[in-house]
Amino acid sequence: EAGVTQSPTHLIKTRGQQATLRCSPISGHTSVYWYQQALGLGLQFLLWYDEGEERNRGNFPPRFSGRQFPNYSSELNVNALELEDSALYLCASSLPRQGVETQYFGPGTRLLVL
């Protein structure tokens, strides 16, 4: 079974540009989570989508946005890029269920803003 996939693996942008990152969840998973991991720091929660709807967002400015498509894949858009947006962006998927769900992560997209 294929795991979570993300594209591109690396992305180089300049300040002020827009970046689009993509994520395909594990087959059958309906939830997608996005996290940011800046160099040397822990993962910070960005966004959670489930069944096509944004369910929760972390403490990030509105220029971080995204969407989830009918096939449950997801896009993360970062507008007006700033130098400090340089980070590893991780996507995770899960199948919501009673009790507790497990999030499975993709390999990440490394974004470099120059």
Next chain:
Amino acid sequence: DAKTTQPPSMDCAEGRAANLPCNHSTISGNEYVYWYRQIHSQGPQYIIHGLKNNETNEMASLIITEDRKSSTLILPHATLRDTAVYYCIVRPPNAGNNRKLIWGLGTSLAVNP
């Protein structure tokens, strides 16, 4: 803020058991303990989780103290490929929109030949 405390780094000899501790003294009765690891610059890999009982799978064992205020992840025969940052996370069961994982800085485990 993360609800867990882990040592920043540990060493282990290849072939020996690696015991990674985690303190979660403020854990609530219905919160689970999750372990992930992250090999350099890759996505985190799920290892194991538990609520009250000890758990074992093909990767590791999870020992949770009776008062649930701490736990230990055990890699029974560490290999060089187990060198990674190990994260201990406490999370509640699915409750509304609060399903995010809150990450600390983890323990950097170095397995030495």
